[in-house]
Amino acid sequence: MSLITTLARLEAVDTGRAQPLATVRHRHLSDRPLVFVPLTTAGEAGAPLGALVGTDRDAPRLLVVPQPRDRDLRFAFLAELADVVLPYIDSYAEDVEAAERNETDPETGKRVKVEVELCADAPQLIVPSRAGIDFVRLLGRSMRFRRTAEQDPETPHPAPPRVPLLGRWLTHYGERARVPGSSLLLALTDVLSRHWATGQSSLEDQHLGALLAWIDPPDDESGAEAALRAELQRDAKGQLVCPPAGPATDPAFDNKLLAPAIERYDRARTALAAAEDGIEADDRLGELTAAERQIRDLVASRTRPTWDAVWRGLDLLRALPEGAHATDRWTRDRWSFTGHRDRVLAGEPPQPRRDDAVTAANKLATREREQARLEAQEALDDPLVMAGRRLAGEAFAGEVTDVVMAYSEGKRPSPRPLVTVRTDDRPHLGERAKVYRSLGGKPQAAEFVGYEGNGGNGEEQGGYGEEHGGYQSGGALDDNGALVVLRVVDKMGRGKEPETGSVPEKGDLVCFTLFEHEQRGGAKLPDPEETPWTHGGPPGETEATPQLHAPDAVTEEDVL
Amino acid sequence: MASALGSPSAFGQSQFAFMRGNAFEARVKADGGAELLRLVHEKLDARAEPPTSGVVPDLSAVGPEGRTARTALALREATAAGVWTLLDHPLLALEVAGSPAFLEPDAVVVHPDGSWTVVEIKSFPMLDGSADAAKVGAAARQSAVYVLALERVAARLGAEPEGRAGAEGRSAKEDSAEPEGRHAQDSAPAPKVRHTVLLVCPKDFSNLPTASAVDIRKQRSVTRRQLDRLTRIEDIADALPEGTCFSPDLPTPDLTVAVESVPATYAPECLSACELAFHCRDRSRAEGAVTSLGRSLRAELGGLTTVADVLSASRGESGDPTDPAVAALRRAAELRAEALSGGPALHPEASGHAT
Ligand code: SF4
Numbered sequence: 001m002s003l004i005t006t007l008a009r010l011e012a013v014d015t016g017r018a019q020p021l022a023t024v025r026h027r028h029l030s031d032r033p034l035v036f037v038p039l040t041t042a043g044e045a046g047a048p049l050g051a052l053v054g055t056d057r058d059a060p061r062l063l064v065v066p067q068p069r070d071r072d073l074r075f076a077f078l079a080e081l082a083d084v085v086l087p088y089i090d091s092y093a094e095d096v097e098a099a100e101r102n103e104t105d106p107e108t109g110k111r112v113k114v115e116v117e118l119c120a121d122a123p124q125l126i127v128p129s130r131a132g133i134d135f136v137r138l139l140g141r142s143m144r145f146r147r148t149a150e151q152d153p154e155t156p157h158p159a160p161p162r163v164p165l166l167g168r169w170l171t172h173y174g175e176r177a178r179v180p181g182s183s184l185l186l187a188l189t190d191v192l193s194r195h196w197a198t199g200q201s202s203l204e205d206q207h208l209g210a211l212l213a214w215i216d217p218p219d220d221e222s223g224a225e226a227a228l229r230a231e232l233q234r235d236a237k238g239q240l241v242c243p244p245a246g247p248a249t250d251p252a253f254d255n256k257l258l259a260p261a262i263e264r265y266d267r268a269r270t271a272l273a274a275a276e277d278g279i280e281a282d283d284r285l286g287e288l289t290a291a292e293r294q295i296r297d298l299v300a301s302r303t304r305p306t307w308d309a310v311w312r313g314l315d316l317l318r319a320l321p322e323g324a325h326a327t328d329r330w331t332r333d334r335w336s337f338t339g340h341r342d343r344v345l346a347g348e349p350p351q352p353r354r355d356d357a358v359t360a361a362n363k364l365a366t367r368e369r370e371q372a373r374l375e376a377q378e379a380l381d382d383p384l385v386m387a388g389r390r391l392a393g394e395a396f397a398g399e400v401t402d403v404v405m406a407y408s409e410g411k412r413p414s415p416r417p418l419v420t421v422r423t424d425d426r427p428h429l430g431e432r433a434k435v436y437r438s439l440g441g442k443p444q445a446a447e448f449v450g451y452e453g454n455g456g457n458g459e460e461q462g463g464y465g466e467e468h469g470g471y472q473s474g475g476a477l478d479d480n481g482a483l484v485v486l487r488v489v490d491k492m493g494r495g496k497e498p499e500t501g502s503v504p505e506k507g508d509l510v511c512f513t514l515f516e517h518e519q520r521g522g523a524k525l526p527d528p529e530e531t532p533w534t535h536g537g538p539p540g541e542t543e544a545t546p547q548l549h550a551p552d553a554v555t556e557e558d559v560l
Numbered sequence: 561m562a563s564a565l566g567s568p569s570a571f572g573q574s575q576f577a578f579m580r581g582n583a584f585e586a587r588v589k590a591d592g593g594a595e596l597l598r599l600v601h602e603k604l605d606a607r608a609e610p611p612t613s614g615v616v617p618d619l620s621a622v623g624p625e626g627r628t629a630r631t632a633l634a635l636r637e638a639t640a641a642g643v644w645t646l647l648d649h650p651l652l653a654l655e656v657a658g659s660p661a662f663l664e665p666d667a668v669v670v671h672p673d674g675s676w677t678v679v680e681i682k683s684f685p686m687l688d689g690s691a692d693a694a695k696v697g698a699a700a701r702q703s704a705v706y707v708l709a710l711e712r713v714a715a716r717l718g719a720e721p722e723g724r725a726g727a728e729g730r731s732a733k734e735d736s737a738e739p740e741g742r743h744a745q746d747s748a749p750a751p752k753v754r755h756t757v758l759l760v761c762p763k764d765f766s767n768l769p770t771a772s773a774v775d776i777r778k779q780r781s782v783t784r785r786q787l788d789r790l791t792r793i794e795d796i797a798d799a800l801p802e803g804t805c806f807s808p809d810l811p812t813p814d815l816t817v818a819v820e821s822v823p824a825t826y827a828p829e830c831l832s833a834c835e836l837a838f839h840c841r842d843r844s845r846a847e848g849a850v851t852s853l854g855r856s857l858r859a860e861l862g863g864l865t866t867v868a869d870v871l872s873a874s875r876g877e878s879g880d881p882t883d884p885a886v887a888a889l890r891r892a893a894e895l896r897a898e899a900l901s902g903g904p905a906l907h908p909e910a911s912g913h914a915t
Pocket residue numbers: 824825826827830831834835836837838840841
């Protein structure tokens with residue numbers, strides 16, 4: 001945690017309300033996200049118990065598995081889920097725009113530009129919490145190797161037709177969620193706690209109800225009190241008034257309400273099966289329906305508060321303006337979506353159980369690069385994030401006090417103006433360190449020359465980093481801050497005189513970063529693992545042995 | 561006690577999880593532990609003769625002391641017999657903070673070479689060969705405690721001359737630190753407790769068992785160090801006022817006073833580990849302790865330990881400005897306020913002329 005974040009948390013404790021950690025929204029939000037609030041039956045492997053799902057906050061679709069141990073009922077649940085999710089996904093698959101991409105021509109081995117399609121927008125999935133993301137991944141894994149009767153007439157327990165496809169999509173979304181800054185699948189608690197600091201620990205922030213209570217407490221209550229209530233308050237029956245956001249349920253709910261209801265359902269089923277004539281069967285069917293109804297009501301009662309909370313959280317986030325680069329990262333998400341669409345269309349097999357070494361290494365490299373990109377972009381989009389980088393000595397801001405024109409040596413001298421910036425920050429500037437500022441959205445580089453009044457030589461100074469070690473200031477620093485002399489080295493045009501506006505002027509307020517603004521890896525291009533094999537494919541994928549796609553062994557006690 | 565203090569714990573187990581866990585464990589141990597022994601053989605001791613029929617000694621006895629003695633005896637017999645043996649829910653004793661604690665691993669297997677393996681049976685799935693790292697970590701820490709307790713038993717068995725079962729070995733303490741070493745000259749070598757435990761989980765989405773070997777040496781040394789460092793319960797008790805009583809039957813205020821007489825260092829991690837967490841959290845928050853927000857804050861904030869102190873230092877109302885922690889806090893507060901006020905927009909996209 002940076003000291004600025006810590007301060008925000010402590011201020012939240014003090015004021016009883018969450019405090020901002022961002023001035024803009026750092027994640028793209030779709031106009032029409034699909035919200036998914038799943039519940040599982042306890043027993044760890046995550047058998048679905050039910051879910052609310054949909055794009056209309058007033059009309060969620062309730063899906064329920066009245067007896068989670070029954071495979072047919074689970075399949076029915078998954079089929080229904082596919083009926084909601086797949087049409088939603090499909091509705092984004094067809095609206096495309098033309099785009100270009102560099103590819104290696106398989107015959108000549110040369111890099112060529114090809115025209116490809118890019119989906120104009122992408123479907124976005126929102127779950128309440130991080131555990132929800134894990135569950136999406138788990139569902140995806142459990143479904144993508146299933147066989148339908150059409151694929152394999154011999155298969156012992158054929159899955160409903162669209163279930164394996166849903167598994168592939170959920171797997172893709174689950175994998176994408178591991179990429180820093182991506183927004184195809186978001187956990188609301190993560191996004192909210194990125195933007196607000198509460199007066200509780202980050203562990204406690206994973207409780208959606210408590211988190212919202214801090215961010216948006218009721219009028220007559222402090223965030224702390226409301227959060228405590230959300231966490232702990234129980235009704236007369238011993239049930240949590242604010243049920244956990246799932247997918248795990250509260251044990252008290254399982255034991256006191258759900259277990260008896262499932263028992264009743266089981267009894268009604270047995271009785272129906274034993275009915276001897278039509279009239280008796282009718283009666284018993286009535287009882288079965290009633291028992292099922294009861295379970296549905298129970299599941300609805302535990303998911304609806306979370307469902308409403310998710311939409312409330314989305315409202316809060318929407319009130320923040322979207323950061324400029326969040327849109328840019330969403331474009332990468334659209335590439336990711338388009339790439340997977342193409343793989344499905346091309347008839348590729350489902351994602352393998354385990355990545356081969358090359359794919360795994362690529363994914364890791366992608367994540368590291370995206371992490372660096374995210375950190376740079378968030379700072380560029382948001383002065384509050386930049387403040388943290390300045391405090392850490394990774395950026396500095398101040399007023400330009402002097403500009404001296406200078407030129408490079410050589411046959412065709414280019415402008416290399418010397419710019420002096422007065423700053424109160426303590427950047428970690430090493431000798432000839434490169435620094436960058438944003439000029440019309442593009443990074444302009446400069447080189448650290450030295451501190452004025454300090455012999456002009458670069459001297460390492462500390463920031464206000466965690467260790468506070470650097471606080472003792474260098475010689476050039478007094479109450480008026482330090483005078484940093486920089487040499488601007490690019491983005492000034494080709495002429496001898498720099499283009500207008502390309503060099504800071506005296507009196508300008510500027511902010512330079514010590515980190516690069518852009519990451520190599522091609523802006524807005526799809527990541528290697530998302531390149532379908534029709535386009536050169538990820539390496540190693542073709543060698544995948546067929547057994548990697550074999551269906552799972554099925555046993556009577558399966559839970560998913 | 562947590563309930564009596566007015567802050568009941570949130571722990572509880574769903575009967576669904578309980579039933580499924582039990583069903584899985586029963587399945588793993590069915591048929592005299594045939595499947596379990598097969599897994600131990602396959603994953604840990606493939607060079608030994610494969611188990612044909614395992615021995616499952618009866619471990620029932622009266623009271624925890626009786627059961628631990630029975631367990632020790634069964635271990636000794638199995639070690640001497642040199643055949644695959646499954647101890648189902650043995651009971652082990654381990655001294656914690658100066659008083660004995662009883663531990664019940666899911667199973668301990670004795671190999672034909674006389675070495676012992678701790679087996680943990682969990683109901684979380686092993687998906688495509690790997691399980692949730694956090695859960696595996698927790699299981700490893702748990703198993704490490706069992707291994708430590710088993711090493712004590714092994715040391716005693718090694719120390720005792722033939723025919724003196726149950727006698728306390730003189731040098732059990734030193735020996736346990738070097739469990740694989742030979743013991744005193746005049747007795748049999750201490751049996752070897754393997755530092756690789758077997759974690760058995762359901763495979764993928766099925767109820768079929770699969771297993772993986774987990775090396776717990778690191779967890780073992782961490783646990784051993786923690787155990788050595790624990791303040792002895794007697795010492796804690798000695799420091800309490802005369803007549804302090806922790807009975808949940810006491811009136812809440814009295815019980816609260818009693819509990820508060822014991823020093824506690826609450827941190828958010830307590831929430832997932834300790835039943836008193838809500839009580840301690842209330843207390844920690846009421847004191848304004850910064851660590852109620854996370855242990856790491858202590859290091860970050862230097863000597864400032866309460867929310868009020870930190871905030872007043874950051875506003876320049878208190879604190880020594882030459883203290884680097886205070887100076888950094890003030891600068892952080894300044895920068896934060898500047899960014900939030902939208903003030904002089906000192907960020908790159910907005911660079912322009914100052915007015
Ligand atoms: S400080 Fe933590 S571990 Fe100790 S009693 Fe309190 S909650 Fe439990």
